[in-house]
Amino acid sequence: MADKEDPKNGKMGKGKSKVVCGYPLSIFFIVVNEFCERFSYYGMRAVLVLYFKYFLRWDDDLATSIYHTFVALCYLTPILGAIVADSWLGKFKTIIYLSIVYAVGQVAMAVSAIHDITDSDRDGTPDSMTFHIVLSMVGLFLIALGTGGIKPCVAAFGGDQFGEHQDRQRRTFFSVFYLCINGGSLLSTIITPVLRAQECGIYSKQKCYSLAFGVPAALMVVALVVFIIGSGMYYKAEPQGNIMLDVCKCIGFAIKNRYRHRSKQYPKRQHWMDWAEEKYDKLLIAQIKMVLKVLFLYIPLPMFWTLFDQKGSRWTLQATTMDGNFGALVIQPDQMQTVNPILILTLVPIMDSLIYPLIKKCGLNFTPLKRMTVGMLLAAIAFVCAALVQIQIDKTLPTFPSTSQSQLKLLNMGSNSVTVKLPGNDALILPAAQASNDYYMFQAGQIDISFGNPEMTKPVTLGSGQRQTLLIPSTLSDELQMTNDLTSKPQEGNNAIRFVNGMKTAVNVSTAAADFGLIEPFYYSNYSQIKNGKATFTLRSGSQSCEYSTNFGFGSSYTFFIHSTLVFGSNCQDSVTAVEDIKPNSVHMALQIPQYFFITAGEVMFSVTGLEFSYSQAPSNMKAVLQAGWLFTVAIGNFIVLIVAELAKIPKQWAEYVLFASLLVAVCVIFSIMAYFYTYIDPTEIEAQFKKKINEDDEDDKSKPGKAEVEMVKRDSIKCHDEYDKATQTKM
Numbered sequence: 086m087a088d089k090e091d092p093k094n095g096k097m098g099k100g101k102s103k104v105v106c107g108y109p110l111s112i113f114f115i116v117v118n119e120f121c122e123r124f125s126y127y128g129m130r131a132v133l134v135l136y137f138k139y140f141l142r143w144d145d146d147l148a149t150s151i152y153h154t155f156v157a158l159c160y161l162t163p164i165l166g167a168i169v170a171d172s173w174l175g176k177f178k179t180i181i182y183l184s185i186v187y188a189v190g191q192v193a194m195a196v197s198a199i200h201d202i203t204d205s206d207r208d209g210t211p212d213s214m215t216f217h218i219v220l221s222m223v224g225l226f227l228i229a230l231g232t233g234g235i236k237p238c239v240a241a242f243g244g245d246q247f248g249e250h251q252d253r254q255r256r257t258f259f260s261v262f263y264l265c266i267n268g269g270s271l272l273s274t275i276i277t278p279v280l281r282a283q284e285c286g287i288y289s290k291q292k293c294y295s296l297a298f299g300v301p302a303a304l305m306v307v308a309l310v311v312f313i314i315g316s317g318m319y320y321k322a323e324p325q326g327n328i329m330l331d332v333c334k335c336i337g338f339a340i341k342n343r344y345r346h347r348s349k350q351y352p353k354r355q356h357w358m359d360w361a362e363e364k365y366d367k368l369l370i371a372q373i374k375m376v377l378k379v380l381f382l383y384i385p386l387p388m389f390w391t392l393f394d395q396k397g398s399r400w401t402l403q404a405t406t407m408d409g410n411f412g413a414l415v416i417q418p419d420q421m422q423t424v425n426p427i428l429i430l431t432l433v434p435i436m437d438s439l440i441y442p443l444i445k446k447c448g449l450n451f452t453p454l455k456r457m458t459v460g461m462l463l464a465a466i467a468f469v470c471a472a473l474v475q476i477q478i479d480k481t482l483p484t485f486p487s488t489s490q491s492q493l494k495l496l497n498m499g500s501n502s503v504t505v506k507l508p509g510n511d512a513l514i515l516p517a518a519q520a521s522n523d524y525y526m527f528q529a530g531q532i533d534i535s536f537g538n539p540e541m542t543k544p545v546t547l548g549s550g551q552r553q554t555l556l557i558p559s560t561l562s563d564e565l566q567m568t569n570d571l572t573s574k575p576q577e578g579n580n581a582i583r584f585v586n587g588m589k590t591a592v593n594v595s596t597a598a599a600d601f602g603l604i605e606p607f608y609y610s611n612y613s614q615i616k617n618g619k620a621t622f623t624l625r626s627g628s629q630s631c632e633y634s635t636n637f638g639f640g641s642s643y644t645f646f647i648h649s650t651l652v653f654g655s656n657c658q659d660s661v662t663a664v665e666d667i668k669p670n671s672v673h674m675a676l677q678i679p680q681y682f683f684i685t686a687g688e689v690m691f692s693v694t695g696l697e698f699s700y701s702q703a704p705s706n707m708k709a710v711l712q713a714g715w716l717f718t719v720a721i722g723n724f725i726v727l728i729v730a731e732l733a734k735i736p737k738q739w740a741e742y743v744l745f746a747s748l749l750v751a752v753c754v755i756f757s758i759m760a761y762f763y764t765y766i767d768p769t770e771i772e773a774q775f776k777k778k779i780n781e782d783d784e785d786d787k788s789k790p791g792k793a794e795v796e797m798v799k800r801d802s803i804k805c806h807d808e809y810d811k812a813t814q815t816k817m
């Protein structure tokens with residue numbers, strides 16, 4: 086293995102790769118592979134829930150739980166991939182085989198989304214949904230196995246390409262690796278939703294999920310091909326037997342042996358793992374100590390991911406209650422997530438070329454563990470920002486009735502004004518075709534309402550916890566109609582729209598996005614969800630029609646009242662009154678940018694550093710295992726989100742954000758104490774010293790057969806500890 090620059094062939098690092106600007110060329114294939122793989126993964130994920138909902142026709146609950154199960158599985162399978170790589174196939178072969186599994190999974194997803202396959206009656210809907218469900222579940226399982234399995238291997242394999250004296254280049258590699266992840270994910274999260282929106286099909290045209298899954302599948306094949314092209318240049322570390330089994334047996338033996346020798350008559354050993362010395366190789370024991378030390382340090386880390394992963398859920402929900410109009414650009418709530426990869430692409434180079442060198446120039450030793458601690462604090466600040474934004478949003482939200490209350494709005498459907506008296510309120514004059522400005526609050530139950538001249542009184546029952554609109558007919562002696570209105574903001578930043586027909590004839594109302602159906606005279610339609618922007622409604626009665634256009638923001642609810650005076654064939658713009666039931670969102674989505682900035686700055690300091698730290702502190706035969714340990718912290722973090730959200734049940738969202746921020750600060754304090762006592766190691770140096778010693782011992786054994794073994798074990802043990810200690814000098 087050539088480890089230093091070879092002047093004859095200009096090679097540096099461990100592989101057979103040429104060196105470009107001090108970096109092995111093989112790295113190029115690895116980062117391109119990562120770019121394509123992450124494009125494939127995030128692209129497929131971006132449309133997955135919609136596929137479940139609109140193609141497989143699952144309800145929201147099933148769609149989201151299968152989605153989260155899939156994501157959790159993707160972070161659990163790295164353990165499998167790492168064990169296979171470090172114990173059996175080696176990283177190179179594991180990446181190749183699991184990438185094939187992954188690509189097959191992506192192709193299965195693309196095929197499962199072709200509706201024509203089972204659409205024998207050609208009506209545009211699959212006839213055998215079971216076929217599509219089974220194929221897509223098999224596809225998702227293979228993808229989870231593939232993406233999770235290769236994840237710890239690719240990062241560690243990249244790290245392997247660098248020689249002992251290329252620490253700086255290896256650190257830069259992990260930054261570039263992270264940039265590629267985010268470049269790929271950014272592009273795909275923008276592109277695949279556009280592909281999905283296309284219409285495609287053989288017999289009938291439908292939303293093109295097969296294309297939205299097909300392009301990620303193609304990118305995964307490209308990732309595999311690129312990786313294979315680089316094959317001749319890689320340094321491929323050989324797996325060293327079933328290392329995980331050896332590790333487990335060795336730990337088991339140490340515990341048993343310690344227990345057997347628990348009495349005071351046996352001298353103490355420096356480390357509990359030293360109780361395995363009677364049976365196991367000292368090198369293996371030293372390697373296990375290295376891994377255990379790092380894994381112990383990982384214990385508090387899931388809390389970071391608990392906060393980090395909420396930007397995809399809670400923060401997106403927060404964005405649905407905000408205004409995404411950026412002038413020429415209108416941002417949908419879920420698109421706000423792309424701020425993260427965009428910021429990564431700018432912050433990683435800034436940190437690496439400006440901030441870190443500047444900190445170094447100031448004489449500060451900004452070690453990896455210090456960076457990770459600062460990263461955690463930044464994530465906590467991000468959540469404080471999220472809480473402040475939430476407080477602003479809460480101020481603009483309507484007050485909905487509690488379970489014992491009821492709210493009532495009045496809408497005069499007649500062409501004359503009407504005087505209405507509500508209990509506890511002054512008489513109100515409602516002009517023709519107008520609604521009261523706001524809802525009146527009552528205790529739920531029955532109230533008497535008086536209106537008209539001569540005055541007539543009618544009893545009205547108000548449902549508990551409900552918002553209702555009383556439709557006052559043009560002929561006051563006619564029956565009163567009550568509608569049930571929304572008692573929460575419409576979902577996903579959409580606008581909830583309905584029509585009330587004040588005409589004597591039935592009217593059909595539709596837009597490109599929704600059909601309100603035929604609305605009977607003096608009656609109302611159901612709510613339909615309309616996206617922000619301009620919407621044009623076509624009002625039709627028999628062969629006659631007219632159009633009504635209006636602009637929508639985000640998260641509003643309107644009742645459109647069609648006047649009795651409307652004349653079809655003419656402009657109906659003035660014959661429809663828009664009654665605002667829920668105001669559009671008014672807090673701008675730009676206010677989320679600070680929280681995205683802090684969480685992303687935290688991610689750069691925590692995640693990029695952690696990736697490199699996990700590599701540099703792992704013994705040579707357990708690099709992938711420690712990467713998998715790192716990814717396992719992500720999986721645990723995801724579970725904590727579910728547990729805390731379920732247990733805490735905090736009614737105020739801003740308070741939940743503050744709780745998460747405080748928990749992270751507390752965990753951060755614990756982590757910094759643990760980090761203070763952590764001593765950085767150079768695994769390569771330790772391993773080299775052990776190997777040298779084992780060779781020397783072999784020589785000794787040959788010359789002095791039959792010497793007192795126990796004495797030697799003791800002596801070796803002390804010597805090895807000294808060597809281990811020498812190589813572990815740097816503190817946090």
Ligand SMILES: N[C@@H](Cc1ccccc1)C(=O)N[C@@H](Cc1ccccc1)C(=O)O
Pocket residue numbers: 123127263266267270271274422423425426429688692719
């Ligand atoms: N910043 C994320 C990528 C991302 C892209 C689009 C929306 C949100 C996030 C990133 O770099 N992810 C890395 C590292 C990671 C982070 C969290 C959990 C596991 C791994 C990745 O490898 O995907």
